[in-house]
Amino acid sequence: MTTQDATDATIDLLKELVQRPSVTPEDSGCQDLLAERLEGVGFSIEHMPCGEVKNLWARYGSEAPLVVLAGHTDVVPTGDESDWKVNPFSAEIIDNKMYGRGTSDMKGGVAAMVTAAERLLSNHTNIKGSIAFLITSDEEGPAIDGTRHVVETLRSRGEKIDQCIVGEPSSSEQLGDVIRHGRRGSLGCRLVVRGIQGHVAYPHLARNPVHEAAPFLTELVSIVWDEGNDYFPPTTLQISNIHGGTGATNVVPGTLTIDFNLRYCPDTTPDHIRSTIEQLAHSHELEADFTWVDSANPFITKPGPLTAAVERAVTQVTGVTAKLNTAGGTSDGRFIATLAEEVIEFGTTNATIHQVNECVDLDELTTASIIYERVLTDLLT
Ligand SMILES: [Zn+2]
CATH class of the missing domain: 3.40.630.10 (Zn peptidases)
Structure with a gap:
């Protein structure tokens, strides 16, 4: 042929x-x-x-x-x-x-x-x-x-x-x-941070989840998970969506919703990722709900x-x-x-x-x- x-x-x-x-x-x-x-x-x-x-x-x-x-x-x-x-x-x-x-x-x-x-x-x-x-x-x-x-x-x-x-x-x-x-593996998460909705002019009556989450997010995106190995690049985390607020400019939002995804090297396990991030949220005293999606090994x-x-x-x-x-x-x-x-x-x-x-x-x-x-x-x- x-x-x-x-x-x-x-x-x-x-x-x-x-x-x-x-x-x-x-x-x-x-x-x-x-x-x-x-x-x-x-x-x-x-x-x-x-x-x-x-x-x-x-x-x-x-x-x-x-x-x-x-x-x-x-x-x-x-x-x-x-x-x-x-x-x-x-x-x-x-x-x-x-x-x-x-x-x-x-x-x-x-x-x-x-x-x-x-x-x-x-x-x-x-x-x-x-x-x-x-x-x-x-x-x-x-x-x-x-x-x-x-x-x-x-x-x-x-x-x-x-x-x-x-x-x-x-x-x-x-x-x-x-x-x-x-x-690589793929692990996703939707994180909802809860605060208390209120009037921006009366912040002492509200609790702003955006303000509370901000230092947590800074730490979250700077975590070094691993160095990668001979076969895999290092694990990475990306925030893909973030939403808070009612649309009105004078309302402190009651919740903040954040989606992120990790593409991970097998040197880091999904269990380790989950517990590290949940502990970090805890150390920032966030009232946080995590929904994890383990989408690929x-x-x-x-x-x-x-x-x-x-x-x-x-x-x-x-x-x-x-x-x-x-x-x-x-x-x-x-x-x-x-x-x-x-x-x-x-x-x-x-x-x-x-x-x-x-x-x-x-x-x-x-x-x-x-x-x-x-x-x-x-x-x-
Ligand atoms: Zn294809």
């Missing part, structure tokens, strides 16, 4: 996926299309819907090791379509870039992985192990009925995953520069066979030396990591994801597909 075949097949498949307007949690027929393609090269297909979410588990072979390619067919909303230079579901190609919602996050990755598997299986009849696709339509939404559900189903059947590549757009400046081998795949295989393929195909990192938001890799020996995320550049005029460079797309094929060849033949 020639590079031209790889190019045409991947671009055609991506176009068909982008033209299905699968705004989360919709799948809009994307998984049926993928199932048909994979069935055509010998995969057995299992649809694993959960609630309104569609999930696909497709497996080729029954032997170990099992290498999983994972991704999602849902996309984030387009925003105001008139801000786009093309219709966001038209998959138009301009200057060697395909434009459309999901082109880089992550229908491009899905298309590139599927055509990689198709080429591998048409070139090799002796696969040593199995390949599976884990595709969900609930990655951009609550992420409860998607990958998590499939992983729990597999766990209940006693299935194990040896290695998993999530085809999320991990690259930063150029294709292949970043392989994500873990993610951290995970790490230490450098090993999978990271080495991807690094090698990247260098062979592009000449780029990939860096391993754990930055970025959370992803479905966190669920797969509970069942898999090794999980990494690798895909095209992410400069336009979730933006107006999201696009993917067609050379990058095809090259990514060749890298996926080479990794599979390395691991399974």
Whole structure:
């Protein structure tokens, strides 16, 4: 099979996926299309819907090791379509870039992985192990009925995953520069500080929660949680929303509401974060209610066979030396990591994801597909 075949097949498949307007949690027929393609090269297909979410588990072979390619067919909303230079579901190609919602996050990755598997299986009849696709339509939404559900189903059947590549757009400046081998944890909190509402002219009859919280907040944002480690950057805290006041200029507010989120390195535990912040509030004598949301556990795949295989393929195909990192938001890799020996995320550049005029460079797309094929060849033949 020639590079031209790889190019045409991947671009055609991506176009068909982008033209299905699968705004989360919709799948809009994307998984049926993928199932048909994979069935055509010998995969057995299992649809694993959960609630309104569609999930696909497709497996080729029954032997170990099992290498999983994972991704999602849902996309984030387009925003105001008139801000786009093309219709966001038209998959138009301009200057060697395909434009459309999901082109880089992550229908491009899905298309590139599927055509990689198709080429591998048409070139090799002796696969040593199995390949599976884990595709969900609930990655951009609550992420409860998607990958998590499939992983729990597999766990209940006693299935194990040896290695998993999530085809999320991990690259930063150029294709292949970043392989994500873990993610930080995410811990959020809504804090309500209570005071006593009153007239600004009679402060002795009121208690102002804004004034009481101010020195606490100064200390909160200056806490150094850890130094990070070889695999993770230091833990960070950001205040995202703060609200107090009735809108009137002559009323001392009765409450102040503050939202903050920590992206944490595993050197710091969620329990330690919670108790440190609650003690700090206590030491400032705040009347405070905390509502914590532990939204993602951290995970790490230490450098090993999978990271080495991807690094090698990247260098062979592009000449780029990939860096391993754990930055970025959370992803479905966190669920797969509970069942898999090794999980990494690798895909095209992410400069336009979730933006107006999201696009993917067609050379990058095809090259990514060749890298996926080479990794599979390395691991399974
Ligand atoms: Zn994504």
